[in-house]
Amino acid sequence: MSSIAPMRPALAWPRDEPYEDHPRGTLKSGKEAEIFLVERRFASGPRLLAHKRYRPRYPVKDQLRNEGFSNSTVYRGDSIYKAGWFLRTRDKRAVMGGTRYGHELAGRLWPMQEWTMLRRAWEAGASVPYPVEQTDHGLLMEFIGDDSQAAPKLGQARLTPAELTSAWDQLVENLRALTIAGLVHADLSVYNLLWWEGRLIVIDLPQAVEFTTNSDAYDLLHRDVTNVGEWFTRRGADVDVEALYADLLALAW
Ligand SMILES: Nc1ncnc2c1ncn2[C@@H]1O[C@H](COP(=O)(O)OP(=O)(O)OP(=O)(O)O)[C@@H](O)[C@H]1O
Ligand SMILES: [Mg+2]
Structure with missing residues (x-):
């Protein structure tokens, strides 16, 4: 743990x-x-x-x-x-x-x-x-946002390189927390992540699954990390999706 x-x-x-x-x-x-x-x-x-x-x-x-x-x-x-x-x-x-x-x-x-x-x-x-x-x-x-605007989706937010790194680090911490709790988001994308005041927020969880009750959970987790990982890579972040997946698998056991 x-x-x-x-x-x-x-x-x-x-x-x-x-x-x-x-x-x-x-x-x-x-x-x-x-x-x-x-x-x-x-x-x-x-x-x-x-x-x-x-x-x-x-x-x-x-x-x-x-x-x-x-x-x-x-x-x-x-x-x-x-x-x-x-x-x-x-x-x-x-x-x-x-x-x-x-x-x-x-x-x-x-x-x-x-x-x-x-x-x-x-x-x-x-x-x-x-x-x-x-x-x-x-x-x-x-509600994530304030009186004048809703938080943008990560996919639409303008991030500096430092913010991009922070967003990835926060994503990793969130995935670790969810994995330890036995959950897989299962529809993770930069459109189900919000960015607000330097903070990453995970939304849209109806399809989330559990490792213990859904035999596809591991595949869904892999799809989740690949999905968002590719977006970070395209934006120039140095991320290792397979290493993250391995790290999460170890937490899921
Ligand atoms: N708590 C919230 N605070 C601010 N904005 C939110 C919140 N929840 C949802 N939204 C906004 O509403 C959009 C749709 O919400 P959500 O993704 O949960 O529903 P959905 O039915 O899956 O929609 P979509 O098909 O667009 O993914 C989000 O992309 C986000 O922009
Ligand atoms: Mg959504």
């Missing part, structure tokens, strides 16, 4: 304090979910939240519009991530087989899965948005 450098500033989230939520509009429209910005006004001051809401799979007429969603929806069909889900045999068969019932069930499970994985990642000390609470079809988390 190795020690993990602190990657995340301590966050004092107000507890048991009354608040009022004020919607501040749509932040991003992703593949399956939309991110809404919410201002939560506590007596001690406002906090910005990101509300990730999954679109209904089979919306009734006007439901998407009424609930503030934009129209297009693409669903991930990849059953590889669902292999570790604990479900009754009948439900598992439906989810894996892609029946309508299975799709609906999976639609409800993705946000739950994301909540669970985000909490586990947070508890592992990884630099992820603070998980605030579950909602009907999604989750509320700490």
Whole structure:
């Protein structure tokens, strides 16, 4: 076991304090979910939240519009991530087989899965948005950014060479923390990493898998590190993806 450098500033989230939520509009429209910005006004001051809401799979007429969603929806069909889900045999068969019932069930499970994985990642000390609470079809988390802008994705941030090195070091520390906690992100890319005030933040965890319940976890980890490693290499960082993978494998055991 190795020690993990602190990657995340301590966050004092107000507890048991009354608040009022004020919607501040749509932040991003992703593949399956939309991110809404919410201002939560506590007596001690406002906090910005990101509300990730999954679109209904089979919306009734006007439901998407009424609930503030934009129209297009693409669903991930990849059953590889669902292999570790604990479900009754009948439900598992439906989810894996892609029946309508299975799709609906999976639609409800993705946000739950994301909540669970985000909490586990947070508890592992990884630099992820603070998980605030579950909602009907999604989750509320700490918004990364400030009043005037959302944090850019790493792939779009302009980094100095020193920042690039720091981003890689932080990525390594985050991957170590996740690996020690038994988790693989499984959709890691520079578009699921944010860069804010010199800090790297890992987001978008619904498809994260465990080493213990998913036999593809090791391959997914390799794909993750290769994916981001290539980006760093293209930008001139001197990184060794295979060495990192070997290092992580040793932690996973
Ligand atoms: N907590 C957050 N704070 C700030 N911005 C966020 C936060 N969560 C998500 N975002 C923004 O919303 C985008 C989509 O979020 P996320 O990647 O979780 O959803 P997704 O459905 O997978 O979308 P995509 O298909 O774009 O990857 C992110 O790329 C990021 O720009
Ligand atoms: Mg994403």
